[in-house]
Amino acid sequence: MIVLEHVSKRYALGGETLTVLADISFTVEEGEFVALLGPSGSGKSTLMHILGCLDMPTEGRYCLSGVDVTKEAPRRLAHIRNQKIGFVFQNFHLLPRISALQNVELPMIYAHLSRAARRARAEELLELVGLSNRLRHLPTELSGGQKQRVAIARALANHPQLLLADEPTGALDSETSREIMELFRELNQTGVTVLVITHDANVAAYAARQIRLIDGRVVGEEELRGRS
Amino acid sequence: MDVREMMFTALLSMRTHALRSILTMLGILIGVASIIAIVAVGNGGKAAIVSTLESSRLQNTIEILPKELVVPGLPQPGQVLSISANDLNLVRQFHGVTVVNPLYFGQVEVTAGARSANLNLEGGPYFLPDLARFTILHGHMFTPLDVLGHRNVAVLSVGAASQLFGTTHVLGQTVTVGGQPLDIVGISASTEPSILNGILGGGAVYVPNTTLEDIFPNWTASEMAVGVVPGTSVSQLARRLVTALNIHAHSAQAFEDSSGFLAGIEKLVGTVTSILTLVIGSIASIALIVGGVGVMNIMLVSVTERTQEIGIRMSLGASRAAILVQFLMESMFITMTGGFLGILLGAAIAFGVHLATHLPMQVSWQVMVLSFLFSAVIGLICGIYPANKASKQNPIEALRYE
Ligand SMILES: Nc1ncnc2c1ncn2[C@@H]1O[C@H](COP(=O)(O)OP(=O)(O)OP(=O)(O)O)[C@@H](O)[C@H]1O
Ligand SMILES: [Mg+2]
Numbered sequence: 282m283i284v285l286e287h288v289s290k291r292y293a294l295g296g297e298t299l300t301v302l303a304d305i306s307f308t309v310e311e312g313e314f315v316a317l318l319g320p321s322g323s324g325k326s327t328l329m330h331i332l333g334c335l336d337m338p339t340e341g342r343y344c345l346s347g348v349d350v351t352k353e354a355p356r357r358l359a360h361i362r363n364q365k366i367g368f369v370f371q372n373f374h375l376l377p378r379i380s381a382l383q384n385v386e387l388p389m390i391y392a393h394l395s396r397a398a399r400r401a402r403a404e405e406l407l408e409l410v411g412l413s414n415r416l417r418h419l420p421t422e423l424s425g426g427q428k429q430r431v432a433i434a435r436a437l438a439n440h441p442q443l444l445l446a447d448e449p450t451g452a453l454d455s456e457t458s459r460e461i462m463e464l465f466r467e468l469n470q471t472g473v474t475v476l477v478i479t480h481d482a483n484v485a486a487y488a489a490r491q492i493r494l495i496d497g498r499v500v501g502e503e504e505l506r507g508r509s
Numbered sequence: 510m511d512v513r514e515m516m517f518t519a520l521l522s523m524r525t526h527a528l529r530s531i532l533t534m535l536g537i538l539i540g541v542a543s544i545i546a547i548v549a550v551g552n553g554g555k556a557a558i559v560s561t562l563e564s565s566r567l568q569n570t571i572e573i574l575p576k577e578l579v580v581p582g583l584p585q586p587g588q589v590l591s592i593s594a595n596d597l598n599l600v601r602q603f604h605g606v607t608v609v610n611p612l613y614f615g616q617v618e619v620t621a622g623a624r625s626a627n628l629n630l631e632g633g634p635y636f637l638p639d640l641a642r643f644t645i646l647h648g649h650m651f652t653p654l655d656v657l658g659h660r661n662v663a664v665l666s667v668g669a670a671s672q673l674f675g676t677t678h679v680l681g682q683t684v685t686v687g688g689q690p691l692d693i694v695g696i697s698a699s700t701e702p703s704i705l706n707g708i709l710g711g712g713a714v715y716v717p718n719t720t721l722e723d724i725f726p727n728w729t730a731s732e733m734a735v736g737v738v739p740g741t742s743v744s745q746l747a748r749r750l751v752t753a754l755n756i757h758a759h760s761a762q763a764f765e766d767s768s769g770f771l772a773g774i775e776k777l778v779g780t781v782t783s784i785l786t787l788v789i790g791s792i793a794s795i796a797l798i799v800g801g802v803g804v805m806n807i808m809l810v811s812v813t814e815r816t817q818e819i820g821i822r823m824s825l826g827a828s829r830a831a832i833l834v835q836f837l838m839e840s841m842f843i844t845m846t847g848g849f850l851g852i853l854l855g856a857a858i859a860f861g862v863h864l865a866t867h868l869p870m871q872v873s874w875q876v877m878v879l880s881f882l883f884s885a886v887i888g889l890i891c892g893i894y895p896a897n898k899a900s901k902q903n904p905i906e907a908l909r910y911e
Contacts, residue, residue, distance in 0.1 A: 387821075
């Protein structure tokens with residue numbers, strides 16, 4: 282599913298170049314559940330943005346389902362993001378002026394789903410994350426954990442093949458974290474490839490494999506248990 | 510992203526910044542409103558003038574006059590300035606013509622006792638009130654018998670009476686014109702519509718054309734009123750008479766009947782209102798341009814403010830085209846709302862002017878549709894640059910924008 286070959290990301294900052302990701306190569310098979318670990322500033326979010334076709338590597342190749350996305354046109358990338366990838370961002374990134382329901386509908390609007398179909402699917406997803414009593418609430422009227430769950434519901438809207446979650450349990454208590462991770466596990470069992478960025482060892486424990494990142498380099502991969 | 514969704518988004522962002530949106534659309538609103546109001550009042554005024562001129566045509570009467578007398582300027586070659594006795598006789602021989610009355614106009618000194626004034630003297634038939642558009646306030650109009658009998662009678666306009674006597678109660682008194690005393694039999698008031706009254710009004714003395722011919726034998730008629738046998742086609746006969754008179758005068762440009770004369774005035778009125786509309790219209794378009802620039806400015810602000818929203822939408826699969834269309838729709842939404850409200854305001858202003866001044870108004874739906882489309886086009890043009898800027902954002906930079 283994911284093949285990274287010698288991927289680097291550098292920023293030019295006033296004459297100096299800052300290397301955020303250095304020569305990263307790894308592969309994630311379809312249906313895997315992977316945790317990405319590393320200290321703050323190690324480049325986890327940057328890597329996730331590249332994996333999600335939002336950002337481009339400075340060097341190297343990234344193939345998603347056999348397609349070299351570094352060579353794709355912006356229009357195709359938008360389509361890939363819409364159809365194949367579900368994002369849960371570190372800071373949720375919900376649109377502040379529309380309701381939870383409408384936020385979840387957004388990816389389906391760009392997928393040209395009918396109004397009724399969108400509405401039904403969004404309600405179903407919000408029920409799945411336990412928010413069926415908060416459909417009309419604005420993001421500002423929701424708690425951090427509730428926002429996170431709206432973001433997860435939105436990520437699942439178009440039945441993505443790849444779910445990318447950046448600290449999806451960062452704002453949640455241990456009980457809710459467990460529920461969310463169980464949800465991810467269920468999704469993974471239906472065939473969705475899941476990649477979770479986390480600091481939390483309990484969260485990482487759900488993953489079959491861990492990839493550790495320090496200063497933009499992969500320092501170790503660890504198989505936790507057999508692939509399911 | 511379907512149209513309904515975009516309308517919703519546009520409406521939402523307009524509602525979020527309601528005051529800002531209203532202020533932004535003010536320029537468009539005022540521009541469109543003034544265009545609508547000006548055209549409505551201009552067209553209404555023009556139509557009113559034209560219709561009063563049209564209604565002044567008498568049944569079974571043809572008015573023939575030398576061409577282009579109303580437009581001052583140098584006489585052109587082939588132009589005649591008056592109507593001769595030969596012309597009158599020529600017309601009298603036509604089949605379908607019952608009677609031909611010459612009409613005389615001139616300025617003369619009129620005296621009454623010690624007072625005198627320079628007044629318009631008009632000589633004509635007993636139905637002169639219909640031709641010269643006045644009614645009798647006191648007394649009566651001179652009769653057909655007065656005309657036949659060359660009687661020394663006169664009708665004074667209110668203006669003339671007050672200039673000569675200081676009062677309008679002057680029936681039975683006499684005025685002297687060209688040495689000939691005339692009995693005042695009636696007092697008249699103009700029935701010209703108020704717009705024309707100021708231009709054409711003033712003191713006038715009306716006498717039978719026969720009487721005037723006696724006093725001023727060398728005056729030439731400046732117009733003739735031709736009576737027509739009922740049932741005759743007036744316009745056909747008019748054309749034939751004019752043609753015959755033109756041949757007689759060896760000029761194609763000598764005479765016209767009053768329909769041509771009216772057409773001339775209508776054209777003049779049309780030109781004047783068009784120029785006025787153009788002048789005020791261009792001032793209004795400045796308001797539209799300024800309004801458009803305001804919309805562009807606000808859209809640029811909006812794009813910057815919503816950079817993160819753009820990033821989020823892109824991360825969820827919005828293509829550049831979808832972002833472009835979204836912001837274009839928003840800018841068009843603002844200008845079209847402004848245009849729509851402007852049309853309402855413009856119509857209201859025109860109606861207000863109508864109530865206040867009794868000037869007629871005519872709100873033209875073509876101008877409404879046109880200004881609505883125009884405001885949409887302004888939205889499109891002024892939205893292109895900001896919308897393009899929004900769609901060219903790099904998704905990740907947009908997402909990180911605080
Ligand atoms: N646009 C940019 N320009 C310059 N440097 C950047 C840019 N974006 C990210 N960086 C740098 O890249 C490094 C990695 O950032 P990243 O957000 O990927 O870290 P992270 O591993 O997700 O950290 P955290 O756990 O705190 O979220 C940081 O040092 C950051 O300063
Ligand atoms: Mg991060």
